[in-house]
Amino acid sequence: MPDLLKQAVSRLESVVEADPDLRDMKRLLSLPSELIERELSLRTDEGKTRFVRAWRCRYNTLKGPTKGGVRFSASSTADEVNRLGFLMTLKCALLDLPFGGAKGAIQIDPDELSQSERYQLAISYGELFSDILRADNDILAPDVATTPEDMEAVVESLKPVHNSGSEGAVTGKPVDEGGLSIRHGATGRGAVFILKELQQDFDIDIKTCRVAIQGMGKVGLEFARVIQAAGATIIAMSDSSGMISSNDGLDAGEVARQKADGELNYSDEPEALLSLDTDILCLAATSDVVTGENAADLECRLILEIANAAISPDADKALADRNILVGPDILFNSGGVAASYLEWLSFCKGGADKLGDTEAMWQDRLTSAAGSVAATVDECNGDWRSAALIYALRDLNAIALGQGLFDA
Known part of the structure; x- marks a missing residue:
């Protein structure tokens, strides 16, 4: 099996240990x-x-x-x-x-x-x-x-x-x-919406949080705009060229303008952002950014994994040992697919006017998913990724059993 997929599937081992009834589902999802x-x-x-x-x-x-x-x-x-x-x-x-x-x-x-x-x-x-x-x-x-x-x-x-x-x-x-207009910025906007839903569970207050954001593409900039509007202070942002920072807080709109015009004044290398002392580290750039080699350098309380697979499996134990919470990708970048579902549904029903309040429907999907993971996290000893994985696998397993794919 190729390495990237093999590594991703390896995270299901802890899920199967917690719930052995999911072993057949893990095997089915291995390829x-x-x-x-x-x-x-x-x-x-x-x-x-x-x-x-x-x-x-x-x-x-x-x-x-x-x-x-x-x-x-x-x-x-x-x-x-x-x-x-x-x-x-x-x-x-x-x-x-x-x-x-x-x-x-x-x-x-x-x-x-x-x-x-x-x-x-x-x-x-x-x-x-x-x-x-x-x-x-x-x-x-x-x-x-x-x-x-x-x-x-x-x-x-x-x-x-x-x-x-x-x-x-x-x-x-x-x-x-x-x-649908709701699709614009839905991934970055959705990450902030889910964070608001779970801030009590994470023991944080967005209004007093200091945030560092890796990624100044469409997702990172939208996340920055919405979390700043919610009261957070953005102390640093980075892209592939470097990092910009301000202890007093960056203005997300101004950063977006400077990025578009090529006027960003970088103060350090891109990697410097990962080791900043901050409340929330948002990973909104590429995969495999936090690894077993650099996990010990992180000084944040919470990582939001908005980019797919931004944290390598070999970093999981190091982060857990340092009590750094992780908001996993399959939850925190789900705003985009939730909006895409509504666009597909509008086609199936013959137009967006047949759906009703799409914003409310979008929020309901994200609220339900966040609540489901929060209700499962104690079962997983506070590991939010494992909680998201076990809930998803149970959903798929129930369908597989209903279709007679596995022995009941």
Whole structure:
């Protein structure tokens, strides 16, 4: 088994030790149901043909059609896509969504693409996987370095195959193309909403918290904006180029402007952010940031893992030994898929006007998931990740038993 997926699945061992009835479910989730690797051709502006790898993983279909984003990243691999599909399966189960987990990727650096090449790339991905992408089979969404405009292009690419049904195969679309306004910033905004729901359980007060945020992309900046509005003080932020900081607090809006204009005044290396003395460390950049090698350097009380797999399994024990709480990724980055579900549901029902109050529905999903994990955490000796995992596995296990997959 490849390393990244193997490491992610290894976290289920403690869950099985706590509840041996989940052993068969752990075995079922050890490998994806389907991983498809294809070659995508891209015609460059110079008239040359470039070939790149593209993947779609449909990890598990117990709960229904699979759901997951597609990313443009030069570092993507089949192993990474499998791990992300695994995590999405658990996330959908935790939120009680009628989806299995999926993920896709194109192995390419999006910064090297012109606007026309990027459009063609999204079109080509949709065409390449048009046999899979359907509202009742596998639903696409934005992920790292992909946008609503990319999703609009995928919808266009699917129309020759699925006609009007192509809109249901893609979420995260522009609002005027069938998207929902609630989807904008939903991942970062959702993380703050869940934190508000659980601040008493974490023994924190957002209004007095000092926060350091790794990541100044769409998720990190939205998290910064919303948590600052809730009263927190942002003492530092970082991206791949460096760290900016202020003991008196950064202004999230000004940071976003300076980032867009290339005017950030970095004061230190990016890694310096991880060792700051702060209440909350928000990881909203990339995977495998906190590892067994640097976990001892952290000086925070609580880590919010908004980026998928931002904490490696080999760091878990070190963090627990130092009493650093972890808000796990499958809970704290679930705001995006909760909003995507409502967009898909609006398609199924014939329009957003048939749904009612989408903000209330979105909040209800997140509140329920947060409450479910909080109700399970004592059973897991205060380990919030284990609590989220055990709740998700029990949900999937009940379905598997009902379908006769396991012996009752």
